[in-house]
Amino acid sequence: MAAIYNRVALIGLGLIASSMAHAMRAEGLAAEIVGYARSAETRATVRELGFCDRVTDTAAEAVAGADLVVLAVPVGAMGALAEEIAPHLAPGAMVTDVGSVKQAVIAAVVPHIPAGVHFIAGHPLAGTEHSGPRSGFATLFRNRWWLLTPAEDADPVALARLRALCEGMGANVDVMDAPHHDLVLAVTSHTPHLIAYTMVGVADDLRRVTDSEVIRYSAAGFRDFTRIAASDPTMWRDVFLTNKEATLDILGRFTEELFALQRAIRLGDGDHLHKYFTRTRAIRRGIIEAGQDTSAPDFGRSGTTAAPGA
C-alpha cells in the first residue's frame, strides 16, 4: 500500500503504539516511524527491538516534522503530553490518541492544539492483558473496531486520511460522538473490567479457600475474570477516574439487577433465574452471528480444549 503519512510520531511506546508500528510497517502505511517514551529503559528496548526508524529522547523532537502524531499513553497523562508537544507540532499535522475514554481526553487535549493543527480522538477496541513495547504485534487491530470521535467541525479530508490509516492496519472504523462512546464502552468494557477485578479480589481475600485452590480449580468462568483482571493497573485506574459518570451509572444498574437475582436465590425463585438466564443467551448468539467470536466448543482456544464449567 502507498504510505498514508510521511512521518508518524508515536508518543508512548507500549502495547498499542508498538502494535501500530508493526502494523504500519507490515502494510507500508508510513514512510518513517519516530518514537518517544518517557523512560530511558523503554526507549532503549525499542531501539533494540527496532520497530521504530528513530527513537528520540524528547517528545518535542519526535513530533517535529511529523504529519501524524499518536498519543499512546494512559488517559490521565494525555493533557500534560499535549501541552508539552504543542509548540513543536508542524502546521497541518494531525494529532490523534488511542485512549480508552474519549470525553476526558478531548477536554484535556483540545485546549493545547494550535490553530492549523487537526485533532481527532480515537480508540482501537483491541488489546490484550499484556503491556509494554515487547507485547505488540502487527495483527492486533485486524477485524477489530477503531472508533473515531471527531468534533463536529473536524476537517473531512483529514478524517478520511486517519480512517484510511486505521483501515490499512486491518481495523473497521466507526465514527460516533464522544459521550456516546464513553457510555457504550462503560457497558461493554469498563464496568465488566471493574467487576472482574472485584471478583478476583474477593477470591484473593478469602482465607477459607486457599490461594492454590482458587488457582488450581479456576478452569470455570473465573479464569476469564483473572485474564481481564491482569490488565495494566495504571491504564485502568485512569479509565475509571476519567469515565466516572458512565461507569457509576452502569454500576448502579448492575447492582440493582444483581440484588434482584440474589433475592431470587434467597427465596428459591427458580422461574426468575431461569427466565433471566434464557434472555442472556440471545445476546451471545448475536455476538457469534456478528462474527466477533467463535462458537467452537473449545471457544476457539487452541491448546486448551475446555473452558467454563460449573
Next chain:
Amino acid sequence: MAAIYNRVALIGLGLIASSMAHAMRAEGLAAEIVGYARSAETRATVRELGFCDRVTDTAAEAVAGADLVVLAVPVGAMGALAEEIAPHLAPGAMVTDVGSVKQAVIAAVVPHIPAGVHFIAGHPLAGTEHSGPRSGFATLFRNRWWLLTPAEDADPVALARLRALCEGMGANVDVMDAPHHDLVLAVTSHTPHLIAYTMVGVADDLRRVTDSEVIRYSAAGFRDFTRIAASDPTMWRDVFLTNKEATLDILGRFTEELFALQRAIRLGDGDHLHKYFTRTRAIRRGIIEAGQDTSAPDFGRSGTTAAPGA
C-alpha cells in the same frame, strides 16, 4: 487400556455424558455403554450419533446389570432419578454423578442408595457453554480436574476404580469434602457466572445503547461475559438454588468490595484503585504458572487475534 467397568449406564445424555461416552470409547474404558435420556428426541439423536452401544427407553433398563451408573442430569433432577433407579441397581454397583454442586446432590441421592451399592459424588471441572448430546467430544476432560467428594466411610477399592476411570479420560483427580467443594466452586465458578449473567442482562436492558452496538463493540471483556452467560439456564438455575448458602456468602463479599471500589471511583481515589488492580494481577500469573491457561497475547485463541481491550 483394559476396560475399567464392564457396563456403564449414562443417565442423562447431554454435554457431560456424551463427552464421557466419547472419551471412554476412545480409551477403551468400558466394555459396554448404555444410555438413557428423558426425552424421546434425545434418545433418537443418540441412537443416530451412535456413541452408546444401546439406548434404552427407561432408566431402569439402562441401570440393570451396570457396574457403573453415572447421573448426568441437572442437579435439581438427581434425587427423583436416584429414587427411580434404586430398585434396579445391581448389587456391588457404583453410582456417581457429575453435578456442579455436591452437598445438595449427596443429600438428595444417598437416602435412595440401597445397601451394597456404592455412591461417590463427583464433579468434572470441564464444560463449554453448549449443551445436549451433539455437544460432547472425547477430549473435554483432558488436563481438567475431576473432583470426587466421597463420604468418610466410602469403600477405598471402589473409589480407586472410579478415580482410574476419570484419569483414563484424561482428567486429574482430587478428593475433598463436599462442603469445601461447594465453597471453592462458589468462588471459582458459581458467583462469576451469576455476575456475568447480570452484566449481560444490564447491557440487554440498556435502551440508550442499542443492542447492535453492544454486540458490535463487545470485543472487550464483555465478550467473555456473554460466553459465560450463554450456558444452559436449567443447569444454572439448579446450581444457584442448590448451592445457595455459599453463593450468597460470596456474593455478599463481592458487593462489599464492589462498593469500596465504586466509592474510590466516586471520590477519585486513584491510589486505592491502582493498589487493588496491582494485587489482582498476581492471581493471574499464578494461573498461568499452574498451566491452567496460556499467556499468549491472543490468549491462545486461534482465529481471533485480539481480546479484551478498553
